[in-house]
Amino acid sequence: MSSLLIKDLRKSYGSVEVLKNINLEAESGEFVALVGPSGCGKSTLLSIIAGLESVTSGEIRIDDILVNDRAPKDRDIAMVFQSYALYPTMSVRENMTFGMESRHVPKAQQQEAIDRVSALLQIEPLLDRKPSQLSGGQRQRVAMGRALVRDPKLFLFDEPLSNLDAKLRIEMRTEIKKLHQNVGKTTVYVTHDQIEAMTLASRIAVMHKGVLQQYDTPKMIYERPVNRFVASFMGSPTMNFLDARVARSESGVGLVLAAGDGSVLPLPSGTFSNLAPDRNIVLGVRPEHFSPAHEQRAERKGGQSVIMRAKVDMVEPTGSQTILMVTIGGSDAVIACEPDHAPSQGDTVSFAVDMTKACLFDPATEQRL
Amino acid sequence: MADAVPHRDFDPLSTGSFRQRILSKTSVYMALTIFALGYLVPLVIILINTLRPLDEIVRSGFIAWPHDVSLQYWGEAWSTFCIGGTCEGVSRFFKNSLMMAVPATILSTAIGLVNGYVLSKWRFRGSDALFGIITLGVFMPAQMTLLPWAFVLGKLGLSNTISGLVLVHTVQGLSFTTLFCRNYFVNIPDDLIKAARIDGAGFWRIFRRIILPLSPPIIIVAVIWQFTGIWNEFLFGTVFTSGANQPITSAIVAFSGSGTGERHYNVEAAAVIMAAIPPLFIYLVGGKYFVRGLTQGAVK
Ligand SMILES: Nc1ncnc2c1ncn2[C@@H]1O[C@H](COP(=O)(O)OP(=O)(O)OP(=O)(O)O)[C@@H](O)[C@H]1O
Ligand SMILES: [Mg+2]
Helix, strand or coil, rough: CCCCCEEEEEEECEEEEEEEEEEEEECCCCCEEEEEECCCCCHHHHHHHHHCCCCEEEEECCCEEEEECCCCCHHCCCCCCCCCCCCCCCCCHHHHHHHHHHHHCHHHHHHHHHHHHHHHHCHHHHHCHHHHHCCCCHHHHHHHHHCCCCCCCCEEEEEEEEECHHHHHHHHHHHHHHHHHHCCCCEEEEEECHHHHHCCCCCCEECCCCCEEEEEEEHHHCCCCCCCHHHEEEEEEEEEEEEEEEECCCEEEEEECCCCCCEEEEECCCCCCCCCCCCCEEEEEEECCCCHHHHHHHHHCCCEEEEEEEEEEEECCCCCCCCEEEEECCCCEEEEEEECCCCCCCCEEEEECCCCCCECCCCCCCCCC | CCCCCCCCCCCCCCCCCCCHHHHHHHHHHHHHHHHHHHHHHHHHHHHHHHHCEEEEEHCCCCCCCCCCCHHHHHHHHHHCCEEEEEECCCHHHHHHHHHHHHHHHHHHHHHHHHHHHHHCCCCCCCCCHHHHHHHHHHHHHHHHHHHHHHHHHHHHCCCCCCCHHHHHHHHHHHHHHHHHHHHEEEEECCHHHHHHHCCCCCCHHHHHHHHHHHHHHHHHHHHHHHHHHHHCCCCCHHHHHHHHCCHHHHHHHHHHHCCCCCHHHHHHHHHHHHHHHHHHHHHHHHHHHHHHHHCCCCCC
């Protein structure tokens, strides 16, 4: 069992700073997901943890031991690559023993590890095949097997599922989750896919342009994103952002939509009481926090909702939910609703918006208020 | 296991009407036959002349049908003919050439593999510049290097030795083998190297266990290229060695150009063909892989 600590980490390629002051810590057994758009530095960070890239400044500690200057092989980590990186000229068995051979593990012990892991991943029938004779999902398993035969301190995954088709990806996701529950190793998992991050991770690190935006539990990341970027990156369909203005009345604080009819939407009492009147603001509402007006869902859970009228421009059924492209006042928004209650195109419908779940952002700094 | 799929090459001439097809096929085969004859006729003439007695060649000229056919001139050419004072035929020079070409091919290919590995997978500051400088040798005319080599060989005490020629050809060949190998290895995914490093393998273990097993196509290319090039090379052999230490290419020129007495055309022809056999052999054995290696990427 081992912990990981990243402190004030910076990485530059020439004059380009790719990682800017990253601070991250993972407790023993934790599953950390690194997410962010393409090019934000996820793979670079992973390579630095693995020792495949040098740090420009800052510290990497595994089990409180500074490993900045240790070679990859001395860090006691195992890594699964996006491309799987199986050795093409070796059989599956040789792929899995290669690392143990390098470390002079006795033959009997190697065999034991192969037996254990191939049973776990159900790849026994594949042991004598070459990687070119495997399907994508099988290669993925073998790549995981290669990491699992050793007993490393850390597991690093770089988008291990991104080359699989949608169905297999979901299957493997579940397997990885099971695997982690069984093995309980500290894991850093890079992914593009926010659903993977939400389902697997105990904590998620959201990165953008080399900056760590937020590092928190999936629930907090989803419900309390620190800024507009995190809010829009996590969640699908993405969060709606509506420009609004603060209005104060004797009953409390409310919002007036910039593109709306001028009616005041009250904020839950006791919240945001320090907002200056007339200041501009961005209201963030997730698509699933719209519900049919009469159901009073928020109120039944002790929350508070406001009514917004939306004109339905387009209806996209996905099966489990129906996505509505709507206009609220003058601005576009996306609403997710139950297929059975979906309005039709062209309707104007009233929706209740759960204000307890809504987020307010500063339009200039984009930070959540 | 791949099923045996009946494979048919794309044949652009098999379309159109029957007459058109006959016409197009005939013209293509005619053209190819003419070119093939153009290349092969000289070889056939030389081959025939190795079998004819000298007086017959002198009487009826080079291009004539043989009457008294005999293999004795091959024997003479191999073991008894006198060249530059020694009467051992070309066998001695043939051995010289082997002693030169085989080690030089092996060395230049081996070093080229390691160079290519370093320059593609263990880049360092300035490695691209270094690669550029090494490949400059590909474009450098051999004549330019004569004087420096004469100096170096003299200093090392390797003038007029086969070892000297091995050194020259190894170094001269490095540019090519490094270029071939680096460009081939660049296509091997870096992730393989990273994975191996995490697996605890070092520089040489990665080379032996991961790079080399992927290299046969490029090794074949380098070996064929180097062996034929070194075997057929003539300038260095003539300039840096003399007498009994010459490679076969230089020796043949020496005896045909000696100018004293009559020319033994039949023996000379046999010697020339003997000198051409090893590269031909290498090409026949490895030619298929040569083309494949030049066009194929490292990892599918
Ligand atoms: N060797 C390098 N030299 C210069 N810049 C590099 C190098 N490697 C990566 N970068 C840059 O660093 C940034 C981060 O790259 P990285 O591969 O970490 O992104 P990523 O988040 O993994 O993206 P993706 O999701 O597409 O894999 C990119 O802008 C990339 O161009
Ligand atoms: Mg990446």
